Amino acid sequence: MTTLPQSTGKKLGLVIDLDICVGCQSCATSCKEWNTGGYSAPLSDHDPYGGDPSGAWLNRIHSYEFDDGQQAKTVHFPRSCLHCEEPDCVTVCPTGASYKREEDGIVLVNPDTCIGCKLCSWACPYGAREYDYDDGVMKKCTLCVDRIYNETIPEEDRVPACVRSCPTGARAFGDLDDPTSDVSKSVIARGGFNLLDEFGYKPTNKYLPPRKAEVPAAPVERQPEQVAAPGNTAIEKLFSWVDKALS
């Protein structure tokens, strides 16, 4: 059993806008690309050019259809570690390799002490942990801990790789414990929600739901102007209107 910190200084996490995610996979491959050479290096791939290619990914996108009662709609759903406040994946760890950081709430795996027992992946209801068969240890989202504090890169780039790359701006990073942060404000404004809230793990990451379409102020069907005209067909009315408008 590994204990959780009493509290964390910050609650760093992601806010993901399902209203504008187009499912382009940018966050997934950017994550793979950064992390295969970063804190979690490598993210191994098996049979990469063969019949059953697979590998370790810290972020995956699922697309599925749902019917909102009007039109069938496809929703793209990026899935990664939610950096829960009370994660079982940490408390089940027999070696202390899986832990939640006191200073920012990030849930990490220490590759030097992970024994690859996979208890944590069984404990996570979100399927956010991936066992790297080649490396023999568990891999998971680090919230790019090696980017967000990295003083060797420009300050504006000190965000997770997935946020850095997202083309539609569907992903945001920040302190969800700080009510004045942009991420906290967007959660309030848009009704951000917890994934599988009923499980009680208190995810830090939030999802913003698809918006209801804001149709422009309902246009009133415009009636063609009745202009004194020699004829009564639509075309005669149009030409009369044109002549009047231009006279």
Add this chain to the structure above:
Amino acid sequence: MNIQQPKVETSAPVGDEVKQTTCYMCACRCGINVHLKDGKVRYIEGNRDHPVNKGVLCGKGASGIMQHYSPARLQSPMKRVGPRGSGQFEAISWEEALETATEWLGTVRKSDPKKLAFFTGRDQSQSLTGLWAMKYGTQNFAAHGGFCSVNMAAGGLYTFGGAFWEFGDPDWDYSKYFMLFGVAEDHASNPIKIGMGKLKNNGAKIVSINPVRTGYNAIADEWVGIRPGTDALFAGALIHELFRTQQVDLDYLIRYTNSPWLVIQDPGAADDGLFARDEDGNPLVWSRDAEGFASGKAGDLSASLTGSRTLADGRTARPVFELMAERYLDEEYSPVAVAEKTGIPADQISRIAAELAHVAFKEEIVIEREWTDAWGRKHDKLIGRPVSMHAMRGISAHSNGFQTCRMIHILQILLGSIDCPGGFRYKPPYPKQTPPNLLPHGAVQDIKPELPLGGPHLGFPHGPQHLLIDDDGNPSRIDKAFSWDAPMSSHGLMHMVINNAAKKDPYGIDVMFMYMANMAWNSSMNTPGTLDALTAKDENGEYVIPKIIYSDAYYSETVAFADLILPDTTYLERWDCISLLDRPISEAEMMADSIRHPVVEPDRDVRGFQTVLIDLGARLGLPGFTKDDGTPLYPGGYPDYIVNHERKPGIGPLAGWRGKDGETFGVGEPNQNQLDRYIENGAFFEHKIAPEHAYFRHANRGYIDWGIEKGIRMSPDPTIFQLYSEPVQRFRLAAQGHGDRQPPARAKDRIETHFDPLPFWYAPLEETMVDTNTFPLHAITQRPMHMYHSWGSQNAWLRQITAENRLYIHTDVGKSIGAKDDDWVWLSSHHGRIKCQVRLMDGVNPHTVWTWNAIGKRRGAWGLDDDAPESNRGFLLNHLISELLPEREGGYRYSNSDPITGQAAWFDLRVAIEKAEDGAGHTEPFYEPIGTGNQPASPEKLAYGKEFRKAKS
């Protein structure tokens, strides 16, 4: 257990250095920062300063590492030593490869230059490849536009001097209503994604018109699940409603369009349907102020939109506006009339039309900003109609795509929303003149041994006088472009070349030279027929297409069918320029171009294709590639050419840092440090347009004059939108028996019907020729976003996301044949049949099936194992698509293409579906593997990045 939190290194340097270049995972050309560590690529991210992607990067771009280190990369030049398709190659030296190519090409050039067909794929160097083909002197050159987007390019350029995608974009900042026609998940990549994110956050409404609701369409506020090929009925009904409810921008139409121009009404006369003109050739309008005729180019704001006029010769002429109103107010375009064919309820069409008009006219945007129009009138504000539109494949790839595209532009123009705030905005160097003033070259009588062409191959005919045909009306070109089969085929018909050459129709060739186009697989219509053509032999046992030279970076299916392979580099190893002479990266508010430069050195014996082409040009002694003394003009290869080539004095491939010391841009003498300046600036150049030049650029005096000064515009005249297209009418007149160049009897009806100067809807050609009861469904494709325009199948990461495809069918179709997810079906067309697995969904037009394009691969190619999902469960629709239309009376088979532009009509496909037994568990057709030549074996596992962790500790 309470443990000490380990110390984590959070400030490790990413790599040793960062080099900035341009992505090439698709055609978007985003700026990238390539982080290098120990000489290897550690990380690729978007360049925040770059005009195209502004820092973001898509799923492909972020997988560039696997593209670069793919085991499918070619290793060295090769010559074929077994039969075509066997994959038996022998590695040869570059010297041998280049000498072989020079001998083959030189022999043809000295005897009959048309016997070289040089066609390139999705490369971005057409200003070089086109120049090379011109200097070589063959008429047979084009790139892949004929099967990609020529309907969009031609439809736009003939109408308003711009086009969707590369020549313009929606005004993402100000638009309040955005209509997306037939755009799957691509064209463009990051710019559309960035833009749609902005629109959503600004509260704009997004309406998608697409038979399939995925990708961009999935986040639209309203989905119009239209039946394929009927978009012009939908657009026509919107126009009908705008006219019916009297909501069109009359002021805009008078100022910027040919709506007031008078059209001669004299059926049977040789000039019926042409513009009435004055003695100087100016089109006439009726001026209310002058109470008489005036020039339509004079900017007369009192020009009349209505009223028949009697010309000096007593004949009648009517303004375009009247003809247009009659066309679209006709009942055939009423919402009720089009509802059934389009599958869109009439009330939904009427409501969308009302919303468009509401946003355009009641929510107009006014920007206080002074500007001067083309006629010298000063304005103190910009009026914006914040309705924007974008269209691509679903419009383009139909045989009615040119007219459909034009109709969408007419809809935009009636709303006054071209190049205004909130509307569609041009990207420099657009707008150009319309009709475009670039004419095609390569008439058969102009082709002589060792003689260059007089001008570029591809252009925009204004009438039959510009066709490339001989005295008997036969095509000059191997692809029959600019002939009566496809008179306005401004991008050529690459999709016809191989099959025409094998049939020697119109003639045989000696050498086929291709670059970066997978014609032996997913880039051809009728893949089986194309393979037959590539391997066809004559009575002597010789290949009918005797010699095939191919350049590619990867071991694609096409490599196996070529005789001489010139291996290209990866995008991180090469020089390139993305030029204003070609397909630049400009954005609406800036003129921009960019380069690629080697950020890593090749570790194999490969060379950038453009450098090889320049080398061949010198070896062949082509003018433009050799000095007077016969030595190479560009001994430094492509970078030498990029810097020193001048298309006209002072105008070269790159616009930035010109002049001896790099102090000017646009026009200026070559600067030997130009490439260094680009590299210092992140591999691109941008010049922001002055605020007063930012809108209404078709008629913005300041912009036009600035454009001339900077070499991006030819004429000081405004671009007057051609709602009514006179060039189109000239072809129709020829079909009606006028002029000295008339179509052959078999083509007369076809030309007369389709060459309507006002856009109209006609049924896609295939469905008029096959039994639609037998083939009740439409079949279309799209690329997944993470593989758009890319060669994704050998990418170890991307293929983990998509390695096999399914046929997506509507739930009701599934029920009707008793199929559930993953069941096997036979899908058949008039041309062939395939076997594949299905997936059921609701967000698809019920008459339409679709799949992910180009996932299916042939065994042996792309460095994949024989049991790869791509070749066992992946499939292509290409096998079902004929490159020819079915035979009709008279026996002549036209290309399965738009009869106007020759655009490949691969979205016209009609199919039947039936349930199949599981059988062998693989898709059909299931081709034998092609041999893998001397390619290395692919690794069984990857641990990319492991070395970086070691290096760290």
